[in-house]
Amino acid sequence: MQNETTLQDVAQAAGVHRTTVSLSLRDNPRIPQATRDRVKAIARELGYRTNPLVSALMQVRRSGKPPKQATIAFVTNYPTRYGWKPEHHDRPDFFPGAAARAEDFGYKVEHFWLAEPGMTPHRFCDILSARGINGLIIGRLPTGQDSLELEWDRFSCVALGMTLRSPILHHVTENHFDTVWQAMERCVERGYQRIGFAFTDKQDSPHVGDRWLGAYLRQQLRLPAKNRLPVCPQDPTNEEQFRKWFLDHEPDALLVNNPRLAVEWLKKIGRRVPGDVAMVALEHRRELACTGVFYDPAKIGALAVEMLIGLMHRNEAGVPAVQHEILLTGAWHEDCMLPVRVRREMKPVPANRS
Structure with missing residues (x-):
């Protein structure tokens, strides 16, 4: 060697x-x-490559001062400095869990905004290096963005979620396949026979939807042929497409990524949730109580820190030749939107479906 x-x-x-x-x-x-x-x-x-642990020790020897916490950079690239925080959207916040877990190892996590006015990738990397920062956690990217340009060889890196697709780094994310697998099994166990799937809102990572669909289509094959439903058209769908698809196929349960929109659309065609149609949310939304699989963002943030510190201790930097993925399996969250099925007579549908 x-x-x-x-x-x-x-x-x-x-x-x-x-x-x-x-x-x-x-x-x-x-x-x-x-x-x-x-x-x-x-x-x-x-x-x-600089070994972060050796660098920290040498800094202490040079200064003669007690060691300070080494810093891990939490890097975001939203159009605004704090656009990644929950008050600006309904996505999970991984930062508190990452910060708490880092403290257990003697590190601190500090936010760095890559879109700072006048910032360039080279200058950004130089700033981090000048501060002795060797470990990066890449936060979720905003919708429509899937790549970043940094001098990756200078850092150990772990990405959160699946929004970053270029380069492919080690990353920690939710077990999206298992989310739908669990949801389908719960629906069947509770007596639902015609289970539909609709993207009712735009995703920040299309690859998440691919995993959802993989589990859904595989589970559909376990149902009798007469109960297998096509996926609602378009990603995301719109109210008109959803209405036509629903009335054509009359599912008795729905898997959706934005339950609020689905509830509103169903109400307009005379369907109640969960009285007439049950619903499972694929993403836990803060604005609406819903049944679904819940992922604790603190655990995902903590897992990212554990993975990153391991890379730093082994002095592994740059884009990995073999990318590792850690999947967190979520816990089922009950909220009365998927009751045991009782067959009901549907309300008459208005003649005009437009």
Whole structure:
């Protein structure tokens, strides 16, 4: 096995003292900018990576001060600085769980906004390196964005969720396949026979929907052929398409990703939830109590920290050749939207379906 590149190797290649290399990599202003840039380029070319634990120990020895908490960067790229926080949307907040778990290991988690005015990927990475930050947790990206450009080789990285598709990093996410698998089994156990599936809202990651659909279509094959329903058209669907599909197929239970919209649409065609139609939410929404599979965001944040610290301790940085995925299985949450089925007479549907 080839030995890892050392600080001395970089110093010899650059023709400078190892202290100059150390100061350059920390962006110390005592070293001319041109030298810093040249040393960094050589270090990258040789594949040199700073060990965060050794760096922290050396900092303590240099300063003679008690050690401070090492920092993990929680990186977001929403259009606004705090657009990722729950008060601005109904997605889960992984930050508190990550921060609490990091503290158990002597780290702290600090938010960094990649879309800061005037920020570039190179400058962003230099800022983190200057502060001795070697570990990144990549938060969920906003809807419509699936890639980031950073100098990944300089950091150990773990992504949250499945919104980041380029590059593919190690990541922690919900077990979306199991969400629908659980939901279908509960529906069947409680006597529902015609179980429908509709994307009633836009997803921030289409790959999540693919996993939902995989479980749904596989479970449909376990039903009698007469009870197998097509998926509601369009992703996401709209009220007109949903109405036509529902009246054509009359499901007695629905799996949806936004229950609020589905409840409103059903009400307009004379269907009550759960009196006439049962419902399971695939994403837990704060604005409406609903039956479904609940994922504790604190656990997902904590798992991301545990995975990242493992990478940092092993000095593993950059885009992995083999990407690892940790799936958290959720817990069933009951909220009266999926009662044991009692057959009821449906209300007459208005003649005009438009």
